[in-house]
Amino acid sequence: MQLTYDEFSDRVAKITSQIEAASTQAGRDPAEVELLVVTKTHPATAAEYAARYGLRAVGENRVQEAVPKRAECKASIAWELIGHLQSNKAKLAAEHFDRVQSVDSPKLANHLARAAAALGKKLPILLQINAGNDPAKFGADPERAAALLETSLSHDSLQVDGLMTIAPLSEDADVSRRTFENLRTIRDTLASQFSRPLPVLSMGMSGDLEIAIASGSTQVRVGTALFGHRGKI
Ligand SMILES: *Cc1c(COP(=O)(O)O)cnc(C)c1O
Numbered sequence: 001m002q003l004t005y006d007e008f009s010d011r012v013a014k015i016t017s018q019i020e021a022a023s024t025q026a027g028r029d030p031a032e033v034e035l036l037v038v039t040k041t042h043p044a045t046a047a048e049y050a051a052r053y054g055l056r057a058v059g060e061n062r063v064q065e066a067v068p069k070r071a072e073c074k075a076s077i078a079w080e081l082i083g084h085l086q087s088n089k090a091k092l093a094a095e096h097f098d099r100v101q102s103v104d105s106p107k108l109a110n111h112l113a114r115a116a117a118a119l120g121k122k123l124p125i126l127l128q129i130n131a132g133n134d135p136a137k138f139g140a141d142p143e144r145a146a147a148l149l150e151t152s153l154s155h156d157s158l159q160v161d162g163l164m165t166i167a168p169l170s171e172d173a174d175v176s177r178r179t180f181e182n183l184r185t186i187r188d189t190l191a192s193q194f195s196r197p198l199p200v201l202s203m204g205m206s207g208d209l210e211i212a213i214a215s216g217s218t219q220v221r222v223g224t225a226l227f228g229h230r231g232k233i
Helices: 005-025 044-053 063-072 087-096 106-118 142-153 173-194 209-214
Strands: 034-038 057-060 078-081 099-103 123-128 158-164 200-202 219-222
Touching: 005 034, 005 044, 005 209, 034 044, 044 057, 044 063, 057 063, 063 078, 063 087, 087 106, 099 106, 099 158, 106 123, 106 142, 106 158, 123 142, 142 158, 142 173, 158 173, 173 200, 173 209, 200 219, 209 219
Parallel strands: 034 057, 034 219, 057 078, 078 099, 099 123, 123 158, 158 200
Antiparallel strands: none
16 A cells, blocks of 8 residues: 555645635635545555545446445445446446446446346436547547437436536647536536436546536546556555
């Protein structure tokens, strides 16, 4: 274990003040922006640190990695799936995650809904939209967002909290900004079209969280800025 709790706590405090500064600058209430600690590639201790700090949830990008980690984790915290999910793992995901952020097709929504219904649970989800039109990224095409929402809303076993996106990897801050503003516009359009608030906008990571907050993010997903490059903890 290379990162002590005190070091982790200092880094969270630093990110939190970054979030506060960006929110204030954008004329927003910092309480509207949540920090999701991304624990992928790090041991269960990372999630225990997040719980000890008082954070609500951690993010993991692979089901196979998260399931044993959650079983090992001694603290109580919510687990959110932020990585691509194949339909054949929908059952496992519905069982072991408190929210799935990577719902990117009606087919996947149908599988998750069936699995959640069998578990007698209403599964919170986000719809992942490829708002940067990045061929290298997962997520539904923006033109398909309405159909995806319609399918998701048709299931009583799913609760659609909002949208998620990942900005294309780019040195150009404008690429991230356009992606995030596009996601917010898509959310606003869908919210009025379907008369649903869709309050959650999960967007922004270590490198672009300020831009995301300026564009309306309500959840930034941060790994590297807390734990260093992956595999270090
Ligand atoms: C890994 C990951 C993050 C965290 O990215 P960092 O740059 O390490 O902060 C956020 N979102 C998703 C979907 C990820 O897979």
